[in-house]
Amino acid sequence: MSENAFYKLRDEIENGIVTGEFEPGERLDEMQLAARFGVSRTPIREALMQLSAIGLVEIRPRRGACVVDHPPQYVFEMFEVMGELEAMAGALAARRHTDADRQALSSSHEGCLSSAASGDTDAYYYDNEVFHHAIYAASHSAFLKDQCIALHRRLRPYRRLQLRVRNRMQISVREHGAIVEAILAGEAEEARALLRSHIIVQGDRFSDLVAGIQSMKMQAKAR
Amino acid sequence: MSENAFYKLRDEIENGIVTGEFEPGERLDEMQLAARFGVSRTPIREALMQLSAIGLVEIRPRRGACVVDHPPQYVFEMFEVMGELEAMAGALAARRHTDADRQALSSSHEGCLSSAASGDTDAYYYDNEVFHHAIYAASHSAFLKDQCIALHRRLRPYRRLQLRVRNRMQISVREHGAIVEAILAGEAEEARALLRSHIIVQGDRFSDLVAGIQSMKMQAKAR
DNA sequence: GTCAATAATCTTGTATACAAAAAGCATCAG
DNA sequence: CTGATGCTTTTTGTATACAAGATTATTGAC
Structure with missing residues (x-):
């Protein structure tokens, strides 16, 4: 051992x-x-x-x-809070990012672009994580980073579900582009708003999420 | 047992x-x-x-x-994140509060007022907690409430320190008044801004906090 | 007297043992 | 055949045992 x-x-x-x-x-x-x-x-x-x-x-x-078996409403709220935390990280990143952060943000965004282009959801799932971690790091707030990573982990099962939805990868990576632009331009409030709506599960995406959770449970019972 | x-x-x-x-x-x-x-x-x-x-x-x-022994910078960041979460709770509370929430907010604020008037820091420490919990509850977001309570607990050692600072109780309770007003009036963005600056440890308060942490450690070593 | 190496001690990490509570099962009454 | 009651089995919660790594003390060399 x-x-x-x-x-x-x-x-x-x-x-x-x-x-x-x-x-x-x-x-x-x-x-x-x-x-x-x-x-x-x-x-x-x-x-x-x-x-x-x-x-x-x-x-x-x-x-x-x-x-744990959270009701969909609770999962929605988790994304809502995650959105606010990431928005905060993005706003701080816009103000505080270093050259190294610029580098990391750009290259991780490149990674997302290429895996989205190839249509490989597993690769995108991974690259997406790297991208978001780059934002947390660029915020230069150690505690905020810790909190974001912890919540990000907790949301992993559901995040995976979301990628299954048609075109989600393309939309997601396009949003990433705007987010990178705002952060690199130092536009804190723009970055905040973009990240918030990037994360939050609103409108159709919520019903998709609920449906995904349902099918996950069905699949579980079948075994 | x-x-x-x-x-x-x-x-x-x-x-x-x-x-x-x-x-x-x-x-x-x-x-x-x-x-x-x-x-x-x-x-x-x-x-x-x-x-x-x-x-x-x-x-x-x-x-x-x-x-755990966090550097002051990390503690500052914890308050910063707490500020953002409470701001979010306040904004949601402004939009969603029920009659029962109004009641709870008002009466917990009354409690703070009276314990601040009596100058009893221990009583205020407790009443302050009740007040903030009332805001979390009024947000009607179960997950946000859970997160706020968890972080609030983690910050308890430092929060206690802050009350030692002269006049902090009076300033705090005055801020509470404005916060209650904003929430009850349904002014979400006002509530958000007020709560954020109520929590965040800025300016002199940061040096006070650092000094408090120092003296806490000194006291510890002396034992 | 100081530093280093080795031995002794202490503390952690994991396994096992045992008691008590919950779950499952069988038997029996209606 | 159904439901309830008591018994058996299983599983959790806690204590204890033991092995291995970390710490401390001691002894010896310089």
Whole structure:
């Protein structure tokens, strides 16, 4: 066994939740997980404790851990808050970005452009993450960056769903272009507004999201 | 031992951190804590795992848990983000508040007024918390409320420091008045701006905060 | 006297053990 | 056949045990 099992375990289980292997509402049996990862219940429990504090699993006394199952409204609100945080990061980035930040923003945007052009959603999913992380870094607010990364992670399962929608990649990458422009031009309020509406799930996108969550659960039940 | 020790333990340790009994940077010895609370190391570890996920303690492999010790810049950034989140809550509250919310806002503001008048900082500290929670609730965004409460908790040690500054209570409660007015009048953008500047630690207040953190650490070392 | 190397001690990380609560099951009454 | 009650099994929560890494102390060399 290498170093600090519970860190690895936490990430493994988190990943399982994000990818949908563990479905929303599913019970996470300690012994089962222990057997699966070849460890005892102790580090499993410690990993679950951390995930519960983050808000990815729910622990009810004497009844074990479940993957959280948020109503669509709550997920919508998560995107709404994420939008505000990213907007803040973008506004700060517009004011504070360095040459290195310019570089990182531009090249990560290039990456998104090419993977969007190739139509590879998995590649875009990854490049998109790099792009947004570049904005967080350019904000030069360590705490804001930490918060954005944490919430971004928590939203990963749903973000993945959104890319499935037709043309979403093209629209998304076009919005990225405008965002980069605003940040590099130092237009803080423009960047704020653009990022806010880039993230928020409004109008049709909300119904798409709800439909996606539904089908995710259906798929889960079928297994 | 009653039900679910680690919940109680988590709150106890968290409280110890907030009140400054456990100083920033202090090592949290598992056996010591176990002896103190009359339990074994297992539930202590589980509590520490949760606190580490929240960001109140730091666990380094094979070297135990420490109370986090953020540089002043990071604390400033925490208040900056808190300001943005509360601003958002205030703006939503201005648009969405119900009669019950009006009631809760007004009465919690009354509470702040009277405890500020009496000069009781502990009472004000509590009433202030009730007031801000009323705003979160009035936003009618469950996730935003959760995030605000979590960050509010994390900032409790520093918030406490701020009240020590002369006249801070009077200034704070006056700002509350304007905030209530804006929310009740439905002026979302006004509420947003007022709350943002109410929370953010700017100008002199930042140096006061840094000085407070310093003296907190001095006091810690003296023990 | 100071520094370094090694031994002793302490602390963490994980496994296992055990008690108590919840869930599942069977039996029995109606 | 249905429902309820009591028993069995399973699973959680906590304590304890043990191994391995980190820390400290001691001893010896310079």
